[in-house]
Amino acid sequence: MVQLFKFLLKSTKAPARSHFRPTFLDTLRLAVRGGHGGNGLPKYGGVGGQGGCVYFVAKEGLTLRKVVQSLKDKRVVASSGEDSSKASIFGRRGVDQRIEVPVGVQVYDERQKLIADLNENDAQCIVAGGGVGGCTGTNFIGRPGENRIVNLDLKLIADVGLVGFPNAGKSTLLKAVSNAKPKIAAYPFTTIRPQIGTIEYKDLRSITVADLPGLIEGAHANFGMGHKFLKHIERTRLMVFMVDIFGFQLSPRHPHRDCLANIYALNRELELYDPSLLEKPSVLLLNKMDKEGAHEILTKVKPIIDDLASGLEQCPEELRPKQVLKFESVVPISAMNSTKVVQVKSQLRRTLIRLAEKQFVVDSEEVKEKLQQRVGVVGPKVT
Ligand SMILES: Nc1nc2c(ncn2[C@@H]2O[C@H](COP(=O)(O)OP(=O)(O)O)[C@@H](O)[C@H]2O)c(=O)[nH]1
Ligand SMILES: [Mg+2]
Structure with a gap:
């Protein structure tokens, strides 16, 4: 009897509702x-x-x-x-x-x-x-x-913010370079919350990378998750854009966007969210270079990526940004190839160091200028 009762209780138990996990x-x-x-x-x-x-x-x-x-x-x-x-x-x-x-x-x-x-x-x-x-x-x-x-x-604080449309390979890269364990799958929206991973270097230095998911074309009109996660970019020192060299198609109902259109679309979404973000230092990663035919596409698009303004004419009008991004560097990679991943790691670090040095120069120039203004009134000029 007790057994039967227990069985009945068990069978009425609601199924696990993992998809209701708090966001x-x-x-x-x-x-x-x-x-x-x-x-x-x-x-x-x-x-x-x-x-x-x-x-x-x-x-x-x-x-x-x-x-x-x-x-x-x-x-x-x-x-x-x-x-x-x-x-x-x-x-x-x-x-x-x-x-x-x-x-x-x-x-x-x-x-x-x-x-x-x-x-x-x-x-x-x-x-x-x-x-x-x-x-x-x-x-x-x-x-x-x-x-x-x-x-x-x-607003999350990370050194690097990883931005890209779904399926570009952001989670794969984050997993390969850092200690984070993001979900990876061949369909969009596997990551619905920002993930932060720490890249550790041999000399014990580390930098943090945030995978900012959910951005899609039309996010400014609140499609998908809208710009919900873009605000986290404001605090990062470097934006890393990631696009699939073969382009991306959200669903069969949506047009297929090639790699260039993807870059312009990212550019435009950022611009519509906050144009001042375009001034922020950024790096572009062209992913999935291990696949066949990737190099042919790369040779075709590389000259335009290096000067995005030159390709604006060919860009579909609904994706066309007013101001184009200027990348610190453009790196073809494969998030699945460990040698390439190591290269990305050192590239990120080098870029961050360079930026820090630049900032240092700006800061010390400002201090010098302020000192000159002050001292100029009462004493000799500082040089
Ligand atoms: N061939 C190839 N596939 C990749 C590469 N990087 C990611 N993928 C695949 O692309 C799909 C989407 O990757 P994911 O990291 O989840 O993309 P995310 O949506 O940007 O986070 C997965 O099936 C990955 O296995 C790559 O460098 N080469
Ligand atoms: Mg992901």
């Missing part, structure tokens, strides 16, 4: 309120304790989903300051609330004004101040704490 969470809205100030004691001139504040503290290894799970609800309130009393003339301060959030979170107020950018471990900010305690100035009545809604926007 990547990169925005969160929270109500925060500082504690109320305690009341003062007029008779003795006592001062109420200040209300506690709500802080956000950035911690590595956290995700916004963990933050949600750790909170009871989406309202965070710090405790009130204690009233002043005969026994303690100065009321005790309310206890602060310290909410740990992932590194890379930007905090905005309701009008989308940036409050803080928590882009390193242990960085912190006050998001709701506590109310002042009651004193002579406030008629001994404690003031309420700050009360507001804040929006947290997580």
